[in-house]
Amino acid sequence: MELGIGGASHAYGDLQTLDSLDLAVAAEGVIGLVGPSGCGKSTLLELICGLQEQRAGTISVGGATEAHERLRRCAFMPQRDLLLPWYSAIDNAALALRNQGMGRGEARDAAGALFERFGLAGFEAARPAELSGGMRQRVAFLRTLVAGKPVLALDEPFASLDAITRAEMQEWLATALRTDPRTVVLVTHDVEEALYLCDRVAVLSARPARIVAELSAPAPRAADRDAAVTDPAFVAAREEALRALREGSA
Amino acid sequence: MRRWLLPALLLAALLALWQVACSTGAIADALSLESYLVPSPTEIASSLWENRELLAENAWVTLREMVLGIVAALAVGVGFAVLMHRWRVLRDAAYPLVVASQTIPIVVIAPILVVWFGYGIAPKIVIVALICFFPITVNALDGLRSVDPEAVKMMRSLDASQWQRFRRVEAPAALPSLFTGIKIAVVVAPIAAVFAEWAGSDSGLGHLIQSDTAYFQVARQFATVAVLSALALILIGLVALAERRVVSWR
Numbered sequence: 446m447e448l449g450i451g452g453a454s455h456a457y458g459d460l461q462t463l464d465s466l467d468l469a470v471a472a473e474g475v476i477g478l479v480g481p482s483g484c485g486k487s488t489l490l491e492l493i494c495g496l497q498e499q500r501a502g503t504i505s506v507g508g509a510t511e512a513h514e515r516l517r518r519c520a521f522m523p524q525r526d527l528l529l530p531w532y533s534a535i536d537n538a539a540l541a542l543r544n545q546g547m548g549r550g551e552a553r554d555a556a557g558a559l560f561e562r563f564g565l566a567g568f569e570a571a572r573p574a575e576l577s578g579g580m581r582q583r584v585a586f587l588r589t590l591v592a593g594k595p596v597l598a599l600d601e602p603f604a605s606l607d608a609i610t611r612a613e614m615q616e617w618l619a620t621a622l623r624t625d626p627r628t629v630v631l632v633t634h635d636v637e638e639a640l641y642l643c644d645r646v647a648v649l650s651a652r653p654a655r656i657v658a659e660l661s662a663p664a665p666r667a668a669d670r671d672a673a674v675t676d677p678a679f680v681a682a683r684e685e686a687l688r689a690l691r692e693g694s695a
Numbered sequence: 696m697r698r699w700l701l702p703a704l705l706l707a708a709l710l711a712l713w714q715v716a717c718s719t720g721a722i723a724d725a726l727s728l729e730s731y732l733v734p735s736p737t738e739i740a741s742s743l744w745e746n747r748e749l750l751a752e753n754a755w756v757t758l759r760e761m762v763l764g765i766v767a768a769l770a771v772g773v774g775f776a777v778l779m780h781r782w783r784v785l786r787d788a789a790y791p792l793v794v795a796s797q798t799i800p801i802v803v804i805a806p807i808l809v810v811w812f813g814y815g816i817a818p819k820i821v822i823v824a825l826i827c828f829f830p831i832t833v834n835a836l837d838g839l840r841s842v843d844p845e846a847v848k849m850m851r852s853l854d855a856s857q858w859q860r861f862r863r864v865e866a867p868a869a870l871p872s873l874f875t876g877i878k879i880a881v882v883v884a885p886i887a888a889v890f891a892e893w894a895g896s897d898s899g900l901g902h903l904i905q906s907d908t909a910y911f912q913v914a915r916q917f918a919t920v921a922v923l924s925a926l927a928l929i930l931i932g933l934v935a936l937a938e939r940r941v942v943s944w945r
């Protein structure tokens with residue numbers, strides 16, 4: 446088990462955000478967290494990454510339970526791409542390597558090796574402002590991947606994109622995870638996105654968040670997205686997740 | 696082209712109007728003054744040329760006071776802003792005092808500083824630095840605080856140390872705001888330098904204006920003012936140039 450959460454609770458002041466939550470994810474498993482907005486999904490993600498310390502319960506990542514050790518094992522991808530405008534695409538992608546002490550040339554080579562595969566070849570020297578929304582998101586994901594952490598924590602990575610680009614990016618992420626499997630925690634408000642990209646989807650209730658349903662995805666990261674999301678089993682799973690979501694937010 | 700042409704035309708028109716008003720004696724009559732007390736632009740221009748060596752000597756003195764004062768304010772102001780950003784207690788304690796210090800009229804403390812530091816360049820640098828300190832410090836601190844908290848989380852999760860977070864995210868993010876502060880400082884620096892010279896000095900453009908008052912050298916006073924504002928314009932131009940090179944992502 447790569448990620449284990451046992452009885453985790455959290456609160457901001459008197460505001461209870463998580464209520465005794467349990468979750469387990471195997472290595473290279475992809476779990477989706479869906480829930481109504483403001484339910485504490487992002488908080489849960491930050492707790493997993495060790496960016497915050499939970500009030501109660503345990504969270505372990507690769508066997509480590511201390512927040513600073515979890516931080517070393519998780520790479521956090523925030524909602525917005527947050528590419529640094531003063532760096533080129535390649536320097537943004539290589540940020541973690543530079544932080545880890547690698548020299549500039551070496552870090553650029555390591556990150557640049559992935560540009561081709563991510564459809565970013567030729568844009569190494571481009572500033573973030575020169576890239577399209579989808580490309581920026583790919584650079585941001587590359588930056589997360591290059592960090593070399595076993596666990597990727599993605600916070601609504603495609604929420605800011607238009608519908609067509611979002612579908613393309615989901616296919617693209619599915620391919621990326623097929624070739625380079627990682628343990629992934631994906632927070633999203635899009636049930637379809639979660640069921641397509643993840644092995645399992647946990648549906649969270651309104652604040653304080655607890656898990657109201659856990660579903661298995663019928664065909665995680667299928668090569669043909671359009672066929673996968675219109676398959677009757679997928680549609681049934683989506684309806685079930687939506688029902689749980691509605692009941693949980695009531 | 697239009698950006699330069701229109702102001703240049705307006706300036707030429709105003710100078711022509713002034714010239715006509717002087718040569719007809721209209722201004723002198725209106726103010727009931729001798730006409731030599733109301734120099735025309737051409738008289739000022741010829742005074743500028745005849746006194747070029749004297750003006751250059753004194754301009755050099757004032758320029759040094761301004762530049763050294765701004766540099767001192769920059770070093771202390773940026774350092775102080777970084778410390779206040781780093782230690783919240785220091786910011787809460789010192790920031791209100793920094794703002795309150797702006798109510799102290801510099802005209803009043805200039806003579807005190809002359810008593811303490813003598814007639815040399817030291818009190819001038821201190822006075823220019825005191826005036827420039829505020830816009831630089833406040834803008835640098837604003838810039839440092841403008842950093843997206845999500846970006847900080849992202850950097851933490853990408854193994855950035857506190858120093859790396861500062862160097863790669865906070866410092867670049869603060870640069871545009873810092874340059875705004877420097878530009879304000881450059882605009883007020885000539886005023887500070889002139890006040891400092893009036894409080895006690897034996898050279899500099901401010902000193903020259905003051906001593907010319909006693910001899911009704913009005914044309915040369917205007918020439919001195921022209922040199923002083925030319926110095927400020929050159930400094931502003933240099934700062935704008937530096938900004939365009941340093942903050943290249945805007």
